[in-house]
Amino acid sequence: MRETALMIELKNITKEYVSKKNRIIGVDNVSLTINRGEIFGIVGYSGAGKSTLLRCMNILERPTSGIVKVDGVDLLQLSSKELRKARQSIGMIFQGFHLVASKTVYENVAFALKAAGVENSIIKESVEELLTIVGLEDRINQYPAQLSGGQKQRVSIARALANNPKVLLCDEATSALDPNTTQSILALLKRINKELGLTIVIITHEMEVVKEICHRCAVMQDGRIVEQGPTYQIFSNPIDPLTKRFIDTVLSFKLPRKLVEGIKGKLVRLQFRGEIAAEAVVSDMLQTFLVKGNILHGKVEYIQDLPLGIFIMELNGDEQEVEKAIDYLRGRVSVVEVVENE
Numbered sequence: 001m002r003e004t005a006l007m008i009e010l011k012n013i014t015k016e017y018v019s020k021k022n023r024i025i026g027v028d029n030v031s032l033t034i035n036r037g038e039i040f041g042i043v044g045y046s047g048a049g050k051s052t053l054l055r056c057m058n059i060l061e062r063p064t065s066g067i068v069k070v071d072g073v074d075l076l077q078l079s080s081k082e083l084r085k086a087r088q089s090i091g092m093i094f095q096g097f098h099l100v101a102s103k104t105v106y107e108n109v110a111f112a113l114k115a116a117g118v119e120n121s122i123i124k125e126s127v128e129e130l131l132t133i134v135g136l137e138d139r140i141n142q143y144p145a146q147l148s149g150g151q152k153q154r155v156s157i158a159r160a161l162a163n164n165p166k167v168l169l170c171d172e173a174t175s176a177l178d179p180n181t182t183q184s185i186l187a188l189l190k191r192i193n194k195e196l197g198l199t200i201v202i203i204t205h206e207m208e209v210v211k212e213i214c215h216r217c218a219v220m221q222d223g224r225i226v227e228q229g230p231t232y233q234i235f236s237n238p239i240d241p242l243t244k245r246f247i248d249t250v251l252s253f254k255l256p257r258k259l260v261e262g263i264k265g266k267l268v269r270l271q272f273r274g275e276i277a278a279e280a281v282v283s284d285m286l287q288t289f290l291v292k293g294n295i296l297h298g299k300v301e302y303i304q305d306l307p308l309g310i311f312i313m314e315l316n317g318d319e320q321e322v323e324k325a326i327d328y329l330r331g332r333v334s335v336v337e338v339v340e341n342e
């Protein structure tokens, strides 16, 4: 079969849970495509349907309706034996690691290979290789209880990679970890995405995670996708109010109250995309109009290695001149918002 750019195709996926008393819709008519070699993020609050959607990708949950294709194969048409085989090419990791406490690191990883029928003679070499990839070759004989959270997640990544999958599904894989350990696990996922060409789907409620490693992302609410796009676009120009709330967790900042109280002029928030030189635009504006500018806050975030500059300025002067200056900025800056003094 010809390789296509698509690795995962979900068409009109709905998952209902019906009990005697009620009917809950976990996922509501979601269509989504994920490209080969892509890191795709799905964000949303608790109960949005993220895990359910992810579990539909390897049929741990059987959708009530819709089509699930992974690497061109329609998973819902497979027999249970064929499905078990197909699942070997879809690794999965979880927030709680799901390691077997009574087995060593070696045995936890070897187990996945044994289950897939790999010959014993190959298993030892494979496990060692996998543990080297995740940087745990010196912990091979330890038990999960002897490892930190980050190390446990590394073991579960090694186990998920054991059968050389095409896809790695991650359900809140870093949510139980501290920020530094989160960074190191994200760096590992980024490296295996690059080096092994692995397609990765990440579910998270942390926008930092998306910012750090996802090429594209989708925002979920009430079982539906409310917005999706390239991560830089989502961060620089969010449309849906929920997306804005998520972006705010990373990009917004509150000015100190004292400072806000002392402001007499207009507060403007400027957002610069890509390579535009913020300082040059601001200094041109100050030279062209009879206004005084005072930068109260400025920072540049890097999203997918592209800069996104955010500045908050106070503009003082004659009202008309201030308006003209703001119009001038609007022509040169990707987003200009006049912030209301609280």
Ligand SMILES: Nc1ncnc2c1ncn2[C@@H]1O[C@H](COP(=O)(O)OP(=O)(O)OP(=O)(O)O)[C@@H](O)[C@H]1O
Binding pocket: 017, 024, 025, 026, 027, 044, 045, 046, 047, 048, 049, 050, 051, 052, 053, 205
């Ligand atoms: N087995 C089940 N039986 C009944 N309802 C379920 C089942 N699994 C999930 N749901 C419901 O489906 C909805 C989506 O749940 P899901 O676990 O996918 O959310 P989530 O976005 O992963 O949340 P969290 O961030 O808390 O993990 C919720 O209303 C949940 O109660």
Ligand SMILES: [Mg+2]
Binding pocket: 050, 051, 052, 171
């Ligand atoms: Mg979940």
